[in-house]
Amino acid sequence: MLGFGNVNRTLVRLLQEKTADLRRRQIAWRITGVATRRLGWIADPQGLDPSLLLEKNFPVGSLKATAPRNVRDWLHAAQADVLFEATSLNVQDGQPAIDHLRAALEAGAHAITANKGPVVHAHKELCALADSKGLSFLFESSVMDGVPIFSMFRDSLPAIHLRGFRGILNSTTNVILSGMEEGLSFEQSLKKAQEVGVAETDPMHDIEGWDAAVKVAALVTVLMGEKIALDTIQREGIRGLSGEAVRAARESGHPYKLVCRAQRHGNGIRASVRPEQVPLSDPLAWVAGTSNIVYFETDMFPGLAITEINPGLEATSYGLLADFIRAVSD
Numbered sequence: 001m002l003g004f005g006n007v008n009r010t011l012v013r014l015l016q017e018k019t020a021d022l023r024r025r026q027i028a029w030r031i032t033g034v035a036t037r038r039l040g041w042i043a044d045p046q047g048l049d050p051s052l053l054l055e056k057n058f059p060v061g062s063l064k065a066t067a068p069r070n071v072r073d074w075l076h077a078a079q080a081d082v083l084f085e086a087t088s089l090n091v092q093d094g095q096p097a098i099d100h101l102r103a104a105l106e107a108g109a110h111a112i113t114a115n116k117g118p119v120v121h122a123h124k125e126l127c128a129l130a131d132s133k134g135l136s137f138l139f140e141s142s143v144m145d146g147v148p149i150f151s152m153f154r155d156s157l158p159a160i161h162l163r164g165f166r167g168i169l170n171s172t173t174n175v176i177l178s179g180m181e182e183g184l185s186f187e188q189s190l191k192k193a194q195e196v197g198v199a200e201t202d203p204m205h206d207i208e209g210w211d212a213a214v215k216v217a218a219l220v221t222v223l224m225g226e227k228i229a230l231d232t233i234q235r236e237g238i239r240g241l242s243g244e245a246v247r248a249a250r251e252s253g254h255p256y257k258l259v260c261r262a263q264r265h266g267n268g269i270r271a272s273v274r275p276e277q278v279p280l281s282d283p284l285a286w287v288a289g290t291s292n293i294v295y296f297e298t299d300m301f302p303g304l305a306i307t308e309i310n311p312g313l314e315a316t317s318y319g320l321l322a323d324f325i326r327a328v329s330d
């Protein structure tokens with residue numbers, strides 16, 4: 001496990017909970033390595049104690065059965081079959097996660113990530129490398145948590161053409177807008193979102209539409225097969241909206257939502273992330289709080305909508321678990 005924050009910690013709990021289900025599928029697991037910036041590279045091929053790992057201040061010293069110095073040494077020392085990469089997003093170039101995933105595939109391990117950066121910046125390269133090694137590069141949790149979007153297109157919608165999509169893909173801004181509709185100012189609603197743990201301490205990434213833009217880029221890259229530079233996605237966040245404007249929009253029957261869009265246009269893609277007023281007849285208007293929606297337009301299904309209601313961290317970690325099962329069952 002590379003990165004040991006919310007997502008990979010929840011994955012450890014989920015692996016424990018689902019051990020019997022996995023066993024029924026002939027899958028056994030043990031965690032042979034954990035690495036973060038602060039902890040360094042911890043590896044023990046015999047397996048680290050999951051309960052100890054989940055303790056708040058686990059005794060790092062006692063776990064350092066080996067002392068690898070870099071990702072390649074670490075993967076080797078851990079004898080890893082699978083890497084779960086869940087480190088922080090680097091919007092600009094997806095590093096160092098891309099190097100870590102590449103190292104895993106080169107070392108013979110499946111590479112599974114919750115991180116959008118490598119999907120946007122290195123999807124083609126990592127898929128090709130995985131194919132050449134007979135391994136999997138999977139990233140279901142990177143957009144809409146664990147909802148099976150990428151695997152649905154890959155496994156269940158063969159030969160379909162995606163013409164475009166629109167949706168609400170960022171929970172923090174959706175929660176803030178919902179709070180403003182209920183009477184709070186932008187600042188009050190942001191504070192509340194931070195208090196309940198939805199918004200990060202530094203929420204500007206979400207508020208300015210960066211997180212949503214990276215998700216748009218990931219969907220365009222993988223599902224529409226087009227490379228798209230982040231700076232070509234027209235991007236406007238929600239900071240310019242006042243509480244009065246948000247409430248008036250809701251009362252007029254056209255509430256504000258931070259809408260993500262991408263559409264084929266000639267030989268290219270037009271994509272945007274910006275606050276839009278949507279009519280109540282549109283399914284996007286009803287998606288509130290931490291819920292997300294994506295509405296696909298394909299040549300076979302004119303409208304195919306997937307809605308995720310109130311996802312928790314388990315949903316994200318479930319995406320990693322489902323990828324794990326897919327990777328080791330193939």
Ligand SMILES: NC(=O)c1ccc[n+]([C@@H]2O[C@H](COP(=O)([O-])OP(=O)(O)OC[C@H]3O[C@@H](n4cnc5c(N)ncnc54)[C@H](OP(=O)(O)O)[C@@H]3O)[C@@H](O)[C@H]2O)c1
Pocket residue numbers: 002003004005006007008035036037038039086087088089096114115116141142143145312313316
């Ligand atoms: N949380 C969600 O609901 C959610 C949903 C979908 C996708 N994701 C994605 O999943 C990833 C992880 O999210 P999270 O919520 O678990 O984040 P988090 O709680 O902030 O944890 C991030 C972890 O990554 C480690 N890390 C960061 N940069 C690193 C580096 N260069 N080398 C080694 N370790 C590094 C951190 O270690 P230190 O603390 O030691 O620095 C920390 O353990 C992110 O890319 C996020 O966008 C999250």
